[in-house]
Amino acid sequence: MLGIAAASSVHSTPWNDFKFMLSHLDQTHVMTAIVSLGALLFLRLLRAVKSRFKATTWLQQIPDTLVVIVLTTALSWVAKLGEEHGVVIFGKVDGDLPHFRLPRVPTYADTKDIVSSAITITMIGVVESVIVAREYASRNHYAVSSNRELVALGVSNAVGSAFGAYPAFGSLSRSKLNDRAQAKSQLSGVVTASLVVASLLGLLPYLFHLPRGVLAAIISDAVISLLSATPGAVAFLFKVQAWSDLFLLLFICFCSVAASVETGILLAVIISLVMVIKRSNMPRIKLLGRSTENDNDFYPIDGAPPAAPGTLRRLSFGSSSSNDSQDESGPQSRDNSSSGSLSADTQAQHIDGVLVVRIEEPLYFANAGQLHARLNRMEMYGDMRTHPSEAPRMNPTRAVVFDLVGMSDIDGSALEILLGIVHEYSRREVRVLFVRVCQGVRLRFEQAQMGSAGGEYDFSDIGSALLHLEQQLCIPSSS
Numbered sequence: 001m002l003g004i005a006a007a008s009s010v011h012s013t014p015w016n017d018f019k020f021m022l023s024h025l026d027q028t029h030v031m032t033a034i035v036s037l038g039a040l041l042f043l044r045l046l047r048a049v050k051s052r053f054k055a056t057t058w059l060q061q062i063p064d065t066l067v068v069i070v071l072t073t074a075l076s077w078v079a080k081l082g083e084e085h086g087v088v089i090f091g092k093v094d095g096d097l098p099h100f101r102l103p104r105v106p107t108y109a110d111t112k113d114i115v116s117s118a119i120t121i122t123m124i125g126v127v128e129s130v131i132v133a134r135e136y137a138s139r140n141h142y143a144v145s146s147n148r149e150l151v152a153l154g155v156s157n158a159v160g161s162a163f164g165a166y167p168a169f170g171s172l173s174r175s176k177l178n179d180r181a182q183a184k185s186q187l188s189g190v191v192t193a194s195l196v197v198a199s200l201l202g203l204l205p206y207l208f209h210l211p212r213g214v215l216a217a218i219i220s221d222a223v224i225s226l227l228s229a230t231p232g233a234v235a236f237l238f239k240v241q242a243w244s245d246l247f248l249l250l251f252i253c254f255c256s257v258a259a260s261v262e263t264g265i266l267l268a269v270i271i272s273l274v275m276v277i278k279r280s281n282m283p284r285i286k287l288l289g290r291s292t293e294n295d296n297d298f299y300p301i302d303g304a305p306p307a308a309p310g311t312l313r314r315l316s317f318g319s320s321s322s323n324d325s326q327d328e329s330g331p332q333s334r335d336n337s338s339s340g341s342l343s344a345d346t347q348a349q350h351i352d353g354v355l356v357v358r359i360e361e362p363l364y365f366a367n368a369g370q371l372h373a374r375l376n377r378m379e380m381y382g383d384m385r386t387h388p389s390e391a392p393r394m395n396p397t398r399a400v401v402f403d404l405v406g407m408s409d410i411d412g413s414a415l416e417i418l419l420g421i422v423h424e425y426s427r428r429e430v431r432v433l434f435v436r437v438c439q440g441v442r443l444r445f446e447q448a449q450m451g452s453a454g455g456e457y458d459f460s461d462i463g464s465a466l467l468h469l470e471q472q473l474c475i476p477s478s479s
């Protein structure tokens with residue numbers, strides 16, 4: 001945009017390019033800078049006017065990018081900016097269409113470079129395409145299918161490779177331009193492709209005098225619009241104290257500037273995958289305790305003190321018919337274990353000798369691996385926040401009650417792990433009860449012979465399970 005000759009390094013970073021520009025400001029081509037910055041200023045002013053007068057229909061329909069291209073091309077031709085003022089113009093471009101040719105199979109020596117480059121291009125391209133699709137789907141209120149997007153990208157690149165085309169993916173800047181042109185459907189892509197072909201075949205000579213700095217101004221205007229939401233996003237993350245997200249955002253931004261945009265996107269993908277794997281590895285389970293205000297209510301325990309030995313009070317949960325009539329698939333009216341809130345005067349207290357564990361999500365091979373370790377930690381400390389180096393603080397466990405209200409499914413690997421846990425508890429003479437088991441999981445339990453392993457799963461709520469344990473284990477009740 002300033003007419004400064006580009007740096008000689010092909011693999012220069014954005015930061016080095018910025019330093020190069022600052023150190024060579026004395027080489028700025030004045031006329032090129034005037035034309036480019038003038039085009040950028042015109043675009044920004046027109047955006048502001050459109051934003052100010054949104055009700056004016058004819059103003060909103062002005063194709064600002066096309067207007068800038070036509071005006072600057074005409075100005076360059078009339079004023080002879082290229083011939084007499086040294087402005088770099090679009091010039092003559094070979095407009096011959098490419099011919100069909102099957103891609104050449106790479107040699108063994110080139111395979112490593114091609115494969116690594118292909119993986120990097122695919123990861124970055126797919127991520128950028130999905131981000132663009134979801135951004136504008138949310139903004140314009142339409143549905144988007146990531147699978148169909150990937151199929152479309154794969155087919156277009158497979159066909160394009162036969163014509164020597166560059167890898168094609170979604171573009172933030174070009175999508176922004178397309179949105180500003182008020183494109184409403186995929187037909188805009190067909191129109192754009194038709195105009196590109198028409199330009200190659202007949203319109204390129206008319207763009208001969210278009211200053212290249214104007215093209216840079218158009219792209220810069222689109223990028224500025226993309227960054228307009230960034231301050232608000234940073235302020236929101238700071239407001240809600242999402243420090244990890246804020247650090248990740250700033251770190252990726254720093255890497256993109258210091259290294260390259262591709263490096264920043266690649267790091268963002270890798271870090272996101274690591275975070276997803278880490279979080280999916282940890283099953284969402286909570287240790288429940290009885291309310292100190294009402295024996296019928298159970299709440300998640302957050303560092304509640306262990307109950308004193310012999311303080312398991314005899315339960316009175318009403319008749320069994322009322323329990324049996326409750327719906328298995330949802331929270332019970334007599335069992336508030338699905339509620340995560342406590343009043344100011346209410347606390348959740350451990351039940352002596354009994355672990356009540358709620359599983360809040362389906363179990364599968366990824367998140368079931370850590371289930372045994374987390375159960376052991378709950379059994380020893382009654383709180384996942386306690387460091388394993390501390391001495392155990394809980395009394396010996398005599399029974400474990402699993403509340404499966406959130407577990408709508410379980411795969412074979414997770415079922416095998418859960419069956420092994422039940423076997424281990426049975427070997428230690430610890431009773432295992434499952435409550436609120438949905439029909440699909442119940443069928444899996446029957447197929448795996450969970451009852452033979454020592455697991456009981458015919459209880460409709462936590463209260464009935466604890467009452468059964470009190471009768472079977474003969475736990476003394478306090479007055």
